[in-house]
Amino acid sequence: MTQLLSNAEELTAKAIRAGAETQEELEKFYEKLETYGQELEEEDPERFFDGEIDISHLVIEDDKPVDNFQSAQQQRLFVDAICSSKAVPKPFLAEANVGLFHYIKSQAIVPDMLLSIGVQRAEDWTVRQARSYLIWELGKAPDVCIEIVSNKEGDEVGLSQRSKQKGRKYTKKDRYALVGVPYYVVFDPLQQLQNEAEMNGALARVWTLTEGRYVELTSKAGLQNVGDMIWLETVALGLTLWEGCFEDDISRLWLRWCDRNGQVLPTGAEGMELERQRTDAETVRAEAEKERAEAEKLRADRLAEKLRALGIDPDNDS
DSSP states (O other): OOOOOOOHHHHHHHHHHTTOOSHHHHHHHHHHHHHTTOOOOOOOGGGEETTEEOOTTSOOOOSOOOOOHHHHHHHHHHHHHHHHHOOSOSSEEEESSOOEEOSTTOOOBOOSEEEEETOOOOSOTTSGGGSSEEHHHHSSOOSEEEEEOOSTTSOSSSOOHHHHHTTOOOOHHHHHHHHTOSEEEEEOTTOOOOSTTTTTTOSEEEEEEETTEEEEOSOTTOBOSTTOEEEEGGGTEEEEEEEEESSSSSEEEEEEEEOTTSOBOOOHHHHHHHHHHHHHHHHHHHHHHHHHHHHHHHHHHHHHHHHHHTTOOTTOOO
16 A cells, blocks of 8 residues: 655755755645645544545636636747657657646646656546646656746735735645646746746746755746746756747747757747658659759750751760
């Protein structure tokens, strides 16, 4: 039977890895674990049946998400480019608005986009365990989680006034750090979180997990201008600000996956267009070669006719 929880010694080691050194810091770490339902206690037999973990109490689908057009399109752009470009080796998961559960008693964190390399969806989606990202089932945290800022209430970097009034203590950034997500990305296209303690002039910022804490990977300025990019070494992907059309004819600003040179990964539609352009170019090249060959043959035929008029057999090599 799966052991979900550790003993006190392992708990303390986990706290130390997260940066806790003093007794006060250890107590704060324990408080965080308890707040997010990550408390490590003895295995509860009532949570098991037939050797499987009972997740009947987890809300894995609630039919409540409400997104705006910008966020919805940006999510599709993130997922489409990863799935269509073949830049990431299979197996992988690239999903939008899928619940992420890091512990049996936790509430879902729902990133706008997550990328997890080296994991495979289960075959049978009628099983509840197969329909959400359960870390104990898939064996690892996602490699990248992205939040798209829609308003000032999402707690992506700092706590909103509403969250403070409700007594909440931890931001999404705190929660993803506790889950162990190596890269956390915040994209603020509508510039909702521009105070000094949050995005501070940047449209996008990226943090990387180092010894249990997030350290900013982007520069102090963050990503501000079209063409600015940041490289995520362990997933061999970059992110860049890009301006152009996606799904309609209006040019907008997007955050896009890119290669090390800053070249954006194409979506399925863009890939088809690039292939069409390559095919058209090959057709033009072939037509030009055909016309060149025909012109060369015509020139040779005319020369042969002139030689025959002079009594010379062009086919006689002697």
